[in-house]
Amino acid sequence: MAHTLFDRIWQTHLVAAPGTGSSLIAVDRVFLHERTGAAALRRMAELGRPVLDPARVFAVMDHIVDTRSGRGDGTLMPGGEGFITETRAACAAAGITLFDVNDRDQGIVHVISPELGIVLPGTTLVAPDSHTCTQGAFGAFAWGIGSSEAEHAMATGTLRLSKPAQMRVRFHGTLAPAVTAKDMALHLIAHCGTGGGKGHVVEFAGDAVSALDMEARMTLCNMATEFSAISALVAPDAKTFAYLAGRRYAPADFDGPYWQTLATDAAAVFDAEVAIDAGTIAPMVSWGTSPEQAVPVHGTVPQGPQRAHDYIGMAAGQRLQGTAIDAAFIGSCTNSRLSDLRRAAAIVEGRRIAPGIRKALVVPGSMAVKRAAEAEGLDKVFEAAGFEWRMSGCSLCFYAGGEGFPDGARVISSTNRNFEGRQGPGIRTHIASPETVAASALAGAIADPRKVLAS
């Protein structure tokens, strides 16, 4: 019988089927962050439940850490320091490897996990963070869970799951210049709706996916949670193995026959299939308060829910391009890796952001990304253009009560969520690729990156 990659991962991780309708699935890796991890560890300690294998649990400070240089445990978020100090103490007590605030490997969980080779093809990885699906780019089953499930995974090395349905999304053809994995994700969600992937594990396939580098595949898989999928994955290939080989927690090579078995059979049948011509995708930008409310950057606002129009302050028929913005943000687990920063820097190099921009941030996804970018002089390019260059972290992808954008700001952002209030009360977010954010920051208004690149 033909199998999918997901079938194979499921089968190899099946510990028991207790006969109650769920399966006990082994979890290879747990990754915690200070925002939700401390809660899980604290409760386990209170209940006297030990971590089964601390060597396979990792933690990082990324969500509420300060991103200004010279940072310590202090954070602008009220009460934020407690999350950091409690996480540190709980990790030490449980014997969990922690990438601390000023560790040279610190960064956003879904950026550093691949950098360190913690996620590997064919593995199961969970984190109490919805964007864990990002790591499916490496051919792993990686998914976001709540605190209770994190406790379960740490205490038992397993989770109780019903096998999810499977969907394949094939992108065929070639992306146009200045169109990226971010635009593929936004196009898919706009096309199928935020419920489109509901409850499925999505395999991204097709020549346009194979053509993506690993960082772009992470961007594509990152927004599977915005598609209501449990997770997403891309079958590993030579790019995957080359990326991971020799990293700290990864094997030195991937030469054995096992690695070649991590594939979907040609005859495998999915519960649902979607096919998209990658050549038809344009740079996308969201107009509303849900990621499904996104259109090509040269397009106009369609009629949507009135509440979304009211919150974002844009009427149906209005052009996106030329809409004045107050702030720009490049960062997040979606788009903060070296290739993202290089592409954005190529647009702003030798130019200045518009005078109307009141806050413009570049927040590298990890300290390793930051060092690599600085070695290429990207920090200087961004600073010369008028951006602030920060330490790594989740930063203003979401508002935690500390640092914020100017009141009522309209923000163009390389992040993943444009929800009401996500980046602060009353803040109006337009999500787009780093290229589109960079081009818009220069124009002081939503702008088409293809025009800047052509000029």
Add this chain to the structure above:
Amino acid sequence: MKPVSTITSPAVPLLRDNIDTDTIIPSREMTTTGRTGLADGLFAAWRYTDAAARVRDPSFVLNQRDAIGTRLLLGGRNFGCGSSREHAVWALVEFGIEAIIAPSFAPIFKANCLRNGLVPIELPEDVVRSLQWAMVTIDLASQTVSAGERSWHFGIAPEAKQMMLEGLDAIDLTLKARRAIAHWLARDRKARPWIYPGDAR
């Protein structure tokens, strides 16, 4: 988890699509690492005209007289999307919500509901709309929602249902399979040694 029994309550409508967990409990309302003290921050951006001073917005549905003491919310499509924060479920439960009926739920939110005795019920959109402010009874054992003469069956994973009815803890249940887990791990250590960094130390 407290065992779930029959729930009877007026159904308070919050019928917007894509209500996300940042909206259910904003990040700035999560000020401790505990699971309690969250009800006050539930829907803070919508519930208060001034969240810091806790000045209530009388137009928000949960502030209306008929919603006081409700145990049941009606939601829109893709309810609970966004962040995986279980705090959203803890805040709803602490506020007194015991069930949510919506056309669909985001997967992580739904899983979090099941682990905390908050019953997530999927019914077609027109049915959800028809239940606004109705006195609704939910019987988890028979998987039935009823309002007056009308009733509907809903689906739920059998194991999760049993655990909610009996108030079972998932970890306690899984730890009964300790031997199967140890056996699997012993075999996997040989098959995939690269998974176990602790062994190399």
